[in-house]
Amino acid sequence: MTDTPEARTPNAVDLHVGGRVRMRRKMLNMSQEHLADALGLTFQQVQKYERGANRVSASKLYEIAKTLQVPVSFFFDGLADPVTNENDDVGAADRIVTEFLNTPEGMELAEMFPKIGRGRVRRQVLDLVRAMAEESSPRDAS
Incomplete structure (x- = not known):
């Protein structure tokens, strides 16, 4: 196993799943400590x-889904279909909301x-937010 910067970069799917865990936990106003206690972590x-x-292992993801009261598929919403590699418009919108x-x-x-x-x-x-975003956009630097 190499210790290159690429090897330390989290996998995109792991980032997505982790972000969905965080989003759902926050939606429930649950602390990381509370979730950890419920999972024995x-x-x-x-x-x-x-x-x-x-x-996250499959069994732990199942426990997380149960604790956060969502189906396991919730954590994969917004990812491209692994067979067709297609995203639908809902997936794109979901990614924007998740990032936000x-x-x-x-x-x-x-x-x-x-x-x-x-x-x-x-x-x-x-x-106001739109104007601030346009002002800080790298396109405006030219």
Whole structure:
């Protein structure tokens, strides 16, 4: 086994599964410690699963699904079909939402945004975020 940077890079599927574990855990307002206790693990192991640093075994994924009250397939939603290698539009949208919710601020923003009662204010928030994203875009550096 080589110790090259490529060998230390988490597998894309492990990153996706870990991100889905994190997203669901946060949706349930469950701490890493609580999930770890329910699974008989340390919270550090849960952290490694969520970062994709450690792979989740099939039996552990089954336990995680049971604890987080989702079907095992939930953790693979948004990945390309391994037989056809095709993604559908729902998968693409799901990836965008997953990436957003996996940021430290994404879950909180997603939770708070619907609490803004006025549509006009929500639109202004969206316009602000859009302008900030365009300003920090690497395309604008030219």
